[in-house]
Amino acid sequence: MPVLLQADSIPPRALHFMAREHLDEIDLINRLYEILQHELLMSIIYPEAVQCLRKLISATRIHFDHEEQLMREKHYPGFITHRDKHTAFMQLLQDAHDHFVATRDKKKLLDFMEQVLKDWFIDHLRSEDFQLAKFSQRQHT
Numbered sequence: 001m002p003v004l005l006q007a008d009s010i011p012p013r014a015l016h017f018m019a020r021e022h023l024d025e026i027d028l029i030n031r032l033y034e035i036l037q038h039e040l041l042m043s044i045i046y047p048e049a050v051q052c053l054r055k056l057i058s059a060t061r062i063h064f065d066h067e068e069q070l071m072r073e074k075h076y077p078g079f080i081t082h083r084d085k086h087t088a089f090m091q092l093l094q095d096a097h098d099h100f101v102a103t104r105d106k107k108k109l110l111d112f113m114e115q116v117l118k119d120w121f122i123d124h125l126r127s128e129d130f131q132l133a134k135f136s137q138r139q140h141t
């Protein structure tokens, strides 16, 4: 089965809790991607797919909350920009979910995963999250 995201897309300097939560998100993304690849009837795929998508949304919200809490505690200078990226991505995820529930169009959800989610995830981990981890670790040294 094809995998959408490799675990090694995570930058090496991520904080412990960030790295763990990113791995959990990658697992959910790959699981959803795998479910959608099945050539089974949509009525069979749909319940598992929507459940996995909702788990991904909730894990992502919790993860973003953890990062935003850390940024507030550390008075992180890039807080607003980083938080706004999270907010925009949550909206994209929610829109993809709502469209999937309304239409059951798995092709559209796969396109979203391949063309938006994958790049967003890798870019965000390598830029905003990487900077946050670096800033936070510097304060400890």
Ligand SMILES: [Fe+2]
Pocket: 018, 022, 063, 067, 125, 129
């Ligand atoms: Fe993150």
Ligand SMILES: [Fe+2]
Pocket: 067, 082, 086, 124, 128, 129
């Ligand atoms: Fe982030």
